[in-house]
Each structure stands twice: as structure tokens, then as C-alpha cells.
Ligand code: ADP
Ligand code: ASP
């Protein structure tokens with residue numbers, strides 16, 4: 390069994406969907422195909438949901454109509470025979486009727502999740518219509534029947550595995566399965582999702598659940614690049630990464646992968662391949678247990694970071710101080726990304742300001758608290774970085790002109806993290822590209 394996941398751009402145009410159909414039927418291995426929503430759809434659904442949350446019904450209606458006409462044209466181009474076109478149009482009608490009904494219902498968080506789920510539901514059903522028209526035997530597996538998260542919003546891998554196993558056993562005559570990325574059920578049984586970009590996470594969870602031979606993530610670029618291609622002009626694809634390296638890059642901002650999507654594949658030792666739908670023969674990136682080579686592999690950046698510095702002379706020679714500080718973050722379920730300490734101060738970074746006022750209030754009794762917003766974590770990721778020749782020298786020489794506010798080194802053998810004000814991010818990534826990679 391293998392898993393192939395196609396992102397929004399890979400299914401965003403009828404001709405791309407046709408190409409996906411070719412890619413998934415190339416070899417004879419049984420395959421679970423995970424699809425995202427058509428590109429732009431989830432953003433449009435988020436906008437509709439925001440309109441409704443703000444009681445802007447007219448704007449919501451306009452956005453719903455605009456999205457519907459996009460889907461009508463999509464169907465017109467995707468399928469050609471009358472019965473299948475009717476079927477595909479009925480899919481569009483069903484989902485837009487739902488969106489029009491919710492215009493009249495009072496808004497809630499549960500409704501928001503229902504709205505966001507429409508994209509993946511439509512893309513998979515439309516793709517299924519196309520496969521049917523082409524005579525390609527397949528089965529649509531509803532993700533809402535097997536993908537679930539618990540009360541802490543953590544995926545329930547063993548439950549997912551047993552439900553998926555049952556579903557597959559019921560259809561042992563089939564070799565091709567299509568399912569939705571991103572969507573799942575939560576602990577209350579409501580429709581929920583794995584957060585933006587979550588289709589990668591679905592793919593990895595399904596691959597781990599099915600003990601797949603490989604989890605292929607097909608996207609619009611030929612693999613993980615050494616730097617952010619949206620910011621830096623000259624970047625190159627990396628041939629091989631370890632699970633740990635890929636997880637660090639994903640967590641620290643490499644958008645090609647959902648931040649937490651590596652662990653399920655890693656747990657079951659399923660290799661992950663990053664491949665380009667537009668260039669299917671390109672090597673891409675393979676992610677396995679082995680790192681392949683020693684040294685720096687890539688740089689990534691995570692925006693929206695807040696630095697909090699707690700300064701206290703009471704920390705001097707005291708024990709238990711850090712525990713008390715960390716307990717405050719635990720209480721407000723806020724995870725810390727970077728930490729640096731001196732004898733009288735501790736600085737941490739967080740990526741959410743949801744509980745910032747409460748956190749600051751509870752930290753104030755410990756000493757003076759300074760908050761710095763609009764920061765970016767720049768992570769340098771690789772294998773056994775410390776053993777790499779003159780790594781720190783090369784790193785700091787290349788970014789001499791950047792006002793670095795925090796440095797974290799040694800926490801993991803795969804990562805050096807720097808905190809810089811976000812206005813310096815692009816410049817820093819560019820400098821590191823030439824300083825570390827000679828590009
Ligand atoms: P999909 O819709 O297929 O899930 P995404 O847009 O989520 O695709 O991810 C692919 C995009 O990630 C690329 O187009 C690229 O701009 C961006 N990206 C950011 N950092 C990297 C990186 N280090 N390597 C490759 N792509 C990256
Ligand atoms: N459609 C969802 C999003 O845009 C999930 C995904 O594409 O991975 O975030």
C-alpha cells in the first residue's frame with residue numbers, strides 16, 4: 390500500500406486533476422490518494438466564515454456565489470459526458486446549498502469547521518466523477534469515518550488505524566482509494582480539521598496507520614529547498630533529509646510541509662517523498678531515518694514570534710525558578726519555541742498571543758517582564774551541525790549586519806535557531822544563502 394497526497398495547486402485546475410489521475414495509475418501497488426481542496430478554496434471558505442462571524446451576510450453571499458461559479462466552470466472543463474457532468478454538478482449543488490443554508494443559521498465554532506470542510510469534500514467527489522468517466526476503478530473513503538482527534542486536538546493514530554483497516558477490509562477487491570485531507574472528527578464527534586496545511590498531516594497519519602511503503606507528498610515544487618523560495622531567489626532542492634531534520638524545517642516555517650506532519654511517518658518508519666506534480670520525473674526529496682550526509686542542509690523562518698524576557702535577581706543561585714516560569718506557560722497551554730538563560734534572566738519565545746496578557750500578569754511577580762513582538766525565528770537545520778567545520782564562524786560572519794536578539798544552539802544536534810526582528814527576515818535569509826550555501 391502506498392499513500393499519495395496532492396495539494397491545492399496539484400488539483401486546482403481541471404488539467405492538473407487529469408494529470409493526477411495519470412500519476413496515481415502509473416504502477417500497480419494499492420494506493421490511498423489524499424486530496425486537498427482546489428487551490429484558493431480554503432482561503433475563500435475562511436473569508437465566508439469570517440463574513441458570517443461578523444454578521445456580514447451580504448458579503449458572505451457574494452463570496453459564496455463567486456466560489457460557486459468557479460466550481461461550475463471547473464466542472465464544465467473537467468468532465469465531458471452528460472451523465473457524469475450531471476453528477477458533478479449535483480455535487481456542487483449539494484455543497485453550495487449547504488453554504489446557502491448556513492447563511493440563515495447563527496454562527497458558531499462548529500459551523501465554522503463545517504464550512505471549512507466543504508473544500509476537501511468537493512475536490513474528492515469531483516475527482517471521483519472524473520475517474521468514473523475515465524473508467525478508472527476506485528473507492529471514495531470518507532475521511533470523516535476514520536480520521537479523528539482527541540480532546541487535546543491530537544490525532545488518534547491507533548483508532549484511525551483500526552477504523553481504516555476495517556474500511557479497507559470491507560473493500561479488499563479495490564486497489565485505489567480516494568480520501569479527503571485536512572478534515573476529521575473531534576472528541577465531540579463534530580466535523581473538525583487538522584489546521585491549515587493539514588492534508589500533509591492526514592497523508593502521514595494514513596501512511597502510518599496503513600504501514601504504507603511510502604508517503605508521497607505531491608506539490609508545486611521539486612522537493613524541500615535549502616531556503617525559502619518565496620523569499621530567496623536562488624534555492625536548490627535537497628535530495629535527502631532525516632525525519633528529525635524535516636520535522637525541524639516543517640516546524641520552523643518550511644511551508645512545503647505541515648508543521649507536525651512528520652511524526653506519524655517517523656513512528657512507523659515510512660519514507661516520505663516530496664515530489665512535483667508539474668515535473669513528475671524530478672528526483673524530489675526523500676525523508677528517511679538516515680540523514681544521508683553531515684552538515685547544514687537548509688534554512689527556514691517562522692514569523693509571528695513574541696519574545697518574553699523575565700529578569701530577576703532572585704534567580705541568582707535559586708532553584709525551582711524555571712519550573713515556576715514554565716508552569717505559567719503550561720497553565721495557558723502556550724508552547725515555548727526557544728529558550729535562553731543567563732544567571733539573572735530567562736528569555737523565551739512563543740508563537741501565539743492568545744494568552745499573552747494573562748501570561749505577562751502571572752510572570753510579573755517573578756521580576757521585570759519585557760515583551761518584544763514581530764520577531765522571526767530563523768532556523769539553520771542539518772545533521773550533526775556541531776561537527777561541521779567552522780559552522781558558527783561561517784554563520785555569524787555572514788549575518789554580521791543583522792541585530793540578532795536570541796541564539797539557541799545545542800538543544801538539538803540538527804538545529805541552530807536565531808531570533809531576529811521580522812523586518813530583518815528577508816535580508817537574513819538572503820545573507821545565509823550566500824554565507825552558508827554559496828548561492
Ligand atoms: P500544497 O498546496 O501542495 O500543500 P504548499 O503551498 O502548502 O503546497 O507548499 C508548497 C510551497 O511551499 C512551495 O510552493 C513554496 O513556495 C513553499 N516553501 C516554503 N519553504 C519551502 C522550502 N524550504 N522548500 C520548498 N518549498 C517551500
Ligand atoms: N485545504 C487546507 C488548507 O488550505 C488543507 C491543505 O491544503 O493541506 O489549509
Ligand code: MG
Nearest residue numbers: 396586644645
Ligand atoms: Mg500545503
